[in-house]
Amino acid sequence: MRGIVWYRRDFRIADHPALSAACERCSEVIPLFVFDEPLLHSHVFGSACVNFMLGCLEDLASSLTDRGLSLQWRRGEPVEEVVRAAREWKVDAIYWNRDYEPSAIERDRAVAQRLAQAGVVVRTFKDHVVFEADEVRGATGEPLQRYSAYRARWWTRWYAATPEVYPIPTTLAKKKAVSVPNSRPLPTAGELGYAPVASWIEPGEQNALKRLRWFVQGPMHSYATNRNLPANDGCSQLSPHFRFGTLSPRKAVRAALNALAKGGRVSRPDVLTWVDELIWREFFQQVLASFPHVAKGPFRKVVIPPSRESGPERDGLFQAWCNGQTGYPIVDAGIRQLNQTGWMHNRVRMVVASFLIKDLRIDWQSGERYFMQHLTDADVAANNGNWQWCASTGTDAMRGYRIFNPALQSKKFDPDGTYIRRYVPELAHVSAKRIHEPHLMTADEQERARCQIGNDYPSPVVDHQHARQEYLNLGKQEVMR
Template identity: 80%
Template sequence: MRGIVWFRRDLRLHDQPALTAAYQECDEVIPLFVFDEPLLQSHQFGSACVNFMLGCLEELASSLAGRGIMMQWRRGEPVEQIVQTATDWKADVVYWNRDHEPGAIERDRLAHQRLGKLGVAVRTFKDHVVFEASEVRGATGEPLQRYSAYRARWWNRWHATTPSVQPIPTTLANMNAVPLPPSPPLPSVSALGYDPVSPWIEPGERNAQKRLRWFTQGPIHSYARTRNLPAIDGSAKLSPHFRFGTLSPRMAIYAALNALAKGGRVSRLDVLTWVDELIWREFFQQVLASFPHVAEGPFRKAAVPPSRKPGPERNSLFQAWCNGQTGYPIVDAGMRQLNQTGWMHNRVRMVVASFLIKDLRLDWQSGERYFMQHLLDADMAANNGNWQWCASTGTDAMPGYRIFNPALQSKKFDPDGAYIHRYVPELAGLSAKRIHEPHLMTADEQARAGCRIGTDYPSPVVDHQLARQEYLTLGKQEVTR
């Protein structure tokens, strides 16, 4: 029997259910990746993300080549491509791991239907999450809206099922029997229509494993305390790997729990706090799968004020936010980190999102889009879920009256300004006392620090206290309407 494994967001060999099943069931297996031309042309993702993906693909192709297998690739409309290749190569069955985004579900439904008409079987597998939406439900089978309830049931399910991690199939090399013409080298990032940039986080399955080892032997020991400090390497920086499936979430959770089982310096609190974050990831995947309308708009119309109307003022505030020129150093550092590296620390993501929505009163979907176009871990479920959390419109969201004070967040989580100094060089001469609110410097202080507010560094684009009051007042009016 001849099978095609359609790689998508599962660019690895270890614990890869579609690959493992194909290897167990077929005599000949062809690994295939399809560059989705309409998606590439939409520029919904940015260069950071596309460069990372290509790096992952290069490593996957090379790992397969090392076992004597040529990874095939195509470029075009994915359903057409998969149907065409299954026909050309006389495949009996196509294997893939499921994707829970609404567009991907529709794509897969069409591919399934078209292949079925040709007599080609389709086998699909759970992979991207430990538990799919249908596996973690409320008492009456309803999808869960509260993270705490979801988390409790997720753990029940974990203990009841003990998910397994599949090794790389040992005789993968048997797959090279298929007589296909050699596949050309993968296209360059420029040929795909994107700018070449070196990924800030190293791509590929081997790097994912290395990073997981580094994290579970080191920073996880103090994760509960250090994860909120943007100046230090306190979190795993594995999200792009989960996004493109160069690391299996099951393997990551077992690595963390094994670190705990070994005892020693690792505390239960640190390890379980980290696993909680992976459960948040699954929670948002579940929200997207259960309530696909969130991809298009708010989950609920909460008591939030209407966002600012389109026009020059709105545009200039949005540009100031995008370019890191708001006059709020923690916001500017975060946005510049994103623009320069494709990355932003989680705490700072929350601060800049709250600032966009509640201080600038701009629509959260503009921020959501901007993040998708710039993050190298851009993921619809996590990005949408977190933006809706910050906008107070999500299933389990921050209360509408809660508004981050950027200066207080900055003092608490970047007390000596080390993170700000890294990304806002014009504030290099400022002391830890002044770095969080440079506009409070006197003229003398500005001269001493070599930084004139309004010239070298912007004055605040809005006054936080006034903006906060306005947001709350407009929010109340919205409730009473």
């Protein structure tokens, strides 16, 4: 029997359910990846994401080559390309791991239908999450909207049947190779229409495992406190690996809980706080799978202040935000970190999102799109879920009238301004007292800091207290309408 393993967002060979099943049932296995031409043309994702993906694909191709298989790739409309490959290579079956994004579900349905007509067997598997949406439900089978309820049920499921972690299939070997023409080298970012940028986080399965080991042996021990400090290496930075499946979520949860079981200096609150974040990831995956309308608009219609009207003022403010030139150092540092590295610390993501929505009163979808185009870990479920959380339109969202004060957030989580100085070098010599609100520096202080406000670094584009009050007033007016 001859089968294709269709790789999509699962670029590894260990703990890969579709690959394991294909190796078990097929005597010949062809791994395939399709570059989705319409998606690449749409530029929904940016260079950071595409370069990281290419790095992961290179690594996957090399792991497969080491075992005698060659990763085949095609470029075009995925439904057509997969069906054509199945026909050309005369395969009996095709295996893939499921994806829960609405567009992916639609694509997979179309492929499955066409393959069924051609008599090709389709086998799909759970992989991207520990538990799929219909495995963690409320008492009457309803999808859960509150994270706390979801989390409780998730743990019940985990202890009822702890999911397996599959090893690299022992049957993945040279004898499975099929004599299809050897694959050409993978395309470069430039050939795909994207700027070549060095990945700031090392791509590939081995790097993901190395990073997981580093995190579990070190920073996880103080995660509960340090995860909020953007200047520290307090969190795992594994998100791009979860996004592209170079690391399986089952393996990550197991690694954390095993460290806890071994005892020693690992503390329970730290480990459980980290696993909580992995459960948030699954929570948003199940929100997207259960309520696909969120990908196109708010989960719920709530009364919130209207966004600023379109026009030059709105565009100017949005540009200032996108360029890290708002005059609010923590916001500017966050956006510049994103623009330079393709990643941003979670605490700062919340601050910049709140600032865009509540201080600048710009629609959250503009921020959501910008993040998708710049994040290496750009993921519809996590990005949409978090933006809706910040905009107070989501399932389990931030209270509508909670508005982050950027200066207070900065004083609390970056007290001496180390993070700000790293990404906003024009503030490098500003004192720790003034770094959070440099516009308050006197002329003398500006001279000493070699930073003239309004010249070297912008004055605040809005006054936070004023913007906050305006947001609250507009909210009250909406309620009374």
